[in-house]
Amino acid sequence: MQRKPNLAVVGATGLVGGTFLKILAERDFPYENLYLMASAKSAGSKIDFRGRTHIVEELTEHSFDKPIDIALFSAGGGTSEKFAPIAAAKGTAVVDNSSAWRADPQVPLVVPEVNPREIAKHKGIIANPNCSTIQAMVALKPLYDRYGIKRIVYSTYQSVSGSGLKGIRDLEEGLKGKDLKLAYPHAIAGNCLPHIDSFLDNGYTKEEMKMINETRKILGDDRIAITATTVRVPVLYSHSESINAELEKPFDLSELRSLLAASPGIVVIDDPSKNEYPLARDAAGRDEVFIGRIRRDFSVENGLNLWVVADNIRKGAATNAVQIAEKLLEIL
Ligand SMILES: NC(=O)c1ccc[n+]([C@@H]2O[C@H](COP(=O)([O-])OP(=O)(O)OC[C@H]3O[C@@H](n4cnc5c(N)ncnc54)[C@H](OP(=O)(O)O)[C@@H]3O)[C@@H](O)[C@H]2O)c1
Numbered sequence: 001m002q003r004k005p006n007l008a009v010v011g012a013t014g015l016v017g018g019t020f021l022k023i024l025a026e027r028d029f030p031y032e033n034l035y036l037m038a039s040a041k042s043a044g045s046k047i048d049f050r051g052r053t054h055i056v057e058e059l060t061e062h063s064f065d066k067p068i069d070i071a072l073f074s075a076g077g078g079t080s081e082k083f084a085p086i087a088a089a090k091g092t093a094v095v096d097n098s099s100a101w102r103a104d105p106q107v108p109l110v111v112p113e114v115n116p117r118e119i120a121k122h123k124g125i126i127a128n129p130n131c132s133t134i135q136a137m138v139a140l141k142p143l144y145d146r147y148g149i150k151r152i153v154y155s156t157y158q159s160v161s162g163s164g165l166k167g168i169r170d171l172e173e174g175l176k177g178k179d180l181k182l183a184y185p186h187a188i189a190g191n192c193l194p195h196i197d198s199f200l201d202n203g204y205t206k207e208e209m210k211m212i213n214e215t216r217k218i219l220g221d222d223r224i225a226i227t228a229t230t231v232r233v234p235v236l237y238s239h240s241e242s243i244n245a246e247l248e249k250p251f252d253l254s255e256l257r258s259l260l261a262a263s264p265g266i267v268v269i270d271d272p273s274k275n276e277y278p279l280a281r282d283a284a285g286r287d288e289v290f291i292g293r294i295r296r297d298f299s300v301e302n303g304l305n306l307w308v309v310a311d312n313i314r315k316g317a318a319t320n321a322v323q324i325a326e327k328l329l330e331i332l
Helices: 015-026 077-089 116-121 131-147 160-175 206-219 253-261 314-331
Strands: 007-010 034-038 046-049 052-055 070-073 093-096 125-127 149-158 225-232 239-247 266-268 289-297 303-310
Touching: 007 015, 007 077, 015 046, 015 160, 015 314, 034 046, 034 052, 070 077, 070 314, 077 093, 077 125, 093 314, 116 314, 131 149, 131 206, 131 239, 131 253, 131 266, 131 289, 131 303, 131 314, 149 206, 160 225, 206 225, 253 266, 253 289, 303 314
Parallel strands: 007 034, 007 070, 070 093, 093 125, 149 225, 266 289
Antiparallel strands: 046 052, 149 239, 239 303, 289 303
């Protein structure tokens, strides 16, 4: 793009929206005008950003009447469902963080380290995958390309920040003995809840089916057998995942470890003799995906176990979306 783009952040007062702003500043993302939008509740509130005070505006049908090149949406599925097509129809490229458009075959679902070429196929909306899927994809794509993948078993340990500001309040107040249950049906302090998003008729939660379906869409392979159990744990930031994979081809473990270490966006931390493995607190505030406990699963042929940790608000949401926006700048 020759000129600097006009940019909108929808859901600017939220946890992901605030992180969008932080990351736009960190990466020195160029823009001419920046519009911050949220619900009527926050309209008129002020956000200081890069030396300027911005007034938050209410998102309405007319918000995109002004020329906006790129809009980063993180204001919930219903908001995206309604307003992303309105923005797209006015010529805005929407990078959407909600689950509203991810399954739509017309909408690219993108992790820039994995399938960046999909971005150019967009028809106005590009979907950011689910936070737990993004970090799994960064870890599995190099293995998929080199060895092929037959089956995946995901078991996640997801932080409360994945439920936005309400999840954080539930844990912080819960630790003081007050169970608010703003985001969860049970106390989260001192508990692990095998329940993220709502339950479906097949017994899985929506979060589990998102991981399954999004993995297949991003890798472009419907043959992979996948199952998932997603669990909310009393951790503030970063999702941890046990990924068990059955690869198609035999592998040499040290070669596989080197392949992961050399792949984009990955840091391998794997020295059990020194108690070194990825930890949620260390990953918080970072943009990379951390992988450790790399070992064979002896129970099946070509079986592999990984422990994969990443900051769900950064790489799992805002960083991934800003990386997509950076690629958009190259093609707009
Ligand atoms: N947290 C994560 O790890 C994560 C990861 C990936 C994706 N996401 C997705 O990102 C979105 C936001 O998550 P969050 O964690 O940032 O939630 P949050 O902290 O609760 O923030 C929600 C934001 O959406 C705005 N909003 C709500 N209803 C709106 C409406 N009708 N019109 C315009 N703005 C509206 C809110 O504005 P007000 O201040 O005016 O209410 C606020 O800015 C969700 O779709 C979520 O699924 C979250």
